[in-house]
Amino acid sequence: KAGVTQTPRYLIKTRGQQVTLSCSPISGHRSVSWYQQTPGQGLQFLFEYFSETQRNKGNFPGRFSGRQFSNSRSEMNVSTLELGDSALYLCASSQQGGFGKEAFFGQGTRLTVV
Amino acid sequence: DQQVKQNSPSLSVQEGRISILNCDYTNSMFDYFLWYKKYPAEGPTFLISISSIKDKNEDGRFTVFLNKSAKHLSLHIVPSQPGDSAVYFCAASLDAGGTSYGKLTFGQGTILTVHP
Numbered sequence: 001k002a003g004v005t006q007t008p009r010y011l012i013k014t015r016g017q018q019v020t021l022s023c024s025p026i027s028g029h030r031s032v033s034w035y036q037q038t039p040g041q042g043l044q045f046l047f048e049y050f051s052e053t054q055r056n057k058g059n060f061p062g063r064f065s066g067r068q069f070s071n072s073r074s075e076m077n078v079s080t081l082e083l084g085d086s087a088l089y090l091c092a093s094s095q096q097g098g099f100g101k102e103a104f105f106g107q108g109t110r111l112t113v114v
Numbered sequence: 115d116q117q118v119k120q121n122s123p124s125l126s127v128q129e130g131r132i133s134i135l136n137c138d139y140t141n142s143m144f145d146y147f148l149w150y151k152k153y154p155a156e157g158p159t160f161l162i163s164i165s166s167i168k169d170k171n172e173d174g175r176f177t178v179f180l181n182k183s184a185k186h187l188s189l190h191i192v193p194s195q196p197g198d199s200a201v202y203f204c205a206a207s208l209d210a211g212g213t214s215y216g217k218l219t220f221g222q223g224t225i226l227t228v229h230p
Contacts, residue, residue, distance in 0.1 A: 004157070031215070031216055032216075033215075033216030033217070035220075040222055041222060042118075042120075042203060042220040042221050042222040042223055043158070043203065043205075043218075044220070045216070045217045045218065045219070048215045048216030048217060050216075055215040056214070056215035056216060056217050058217070090157055090158070092157075092216065094216070097214070097215045097216045099146070099160075099163070099205075099207060099214075099216075099218060100148055100160050100163045101160055103160070103216075104157075105157030105158050106157050107155065107156055107157050108157055
């Protein structure tokens with residue numbers, strides 16, 4: 001079956017703009033989690049959605065938001081972009097929000113803010 | 115506040131030898147730990163995990179050790195192969211996904227290079 005698909009793969013934006021990233025989970029998976037990966041910081045949890053509801057949220061400013069649609073596809077939005085938002089954004093899908101063998105990551109979207 | 119730390123940014127090992135990657139954590143409420151491997155331009159892939167009620171878990175060439183009193187875990191790869199060259203992340207959760215709802219706390223990663 002198809003894996004987790006993130007689009008676009010690469011993105012260049014200017015400071016102050018906003019951006020929307022998309023994540024299509026594995027068929028049948030209802031949970032989508034988002035992470036930000038920056039050099040030296042590892043992966044940091046942004047939020048998790050399950051059946052169109054945000055169940056968990058990390059320590060990021062309100063400029064970072066997300067949503068999930070009825071087909072489980074999820075989008076995350078970053079408004080008023082800052083240089084420090086340059087990162088690899090990863091999403092992971094699972095059936096119930098679990099980890100390990102139950103969860104699969106996409107390839108990520110590389111966002112560069114100039 | 116870095117609750118999960120990997121203090122070695124990189125590790126270089128000869129093929130066939132043992133690779134030992136280390137990870138320390140500060141939150142004593144963590145009770146489930148995982149290791150992920152990541153190649154460039156790919157998402158992390160799950161390697162092995164361990165519950166806090168165990169001190170060792172093996173899966174083929176990979177073994178994870180957990181020392182709860184020291185808040186330390188390690189990943190042993192024996193024997194190491196060139197294909198193991200990647201970035202390795204340790205991660206922790208407050209439970210095995212039951213109520214953590216997708217939230218893992220990751221370390222910064224260690225770049226492993228295995229030389230032929």
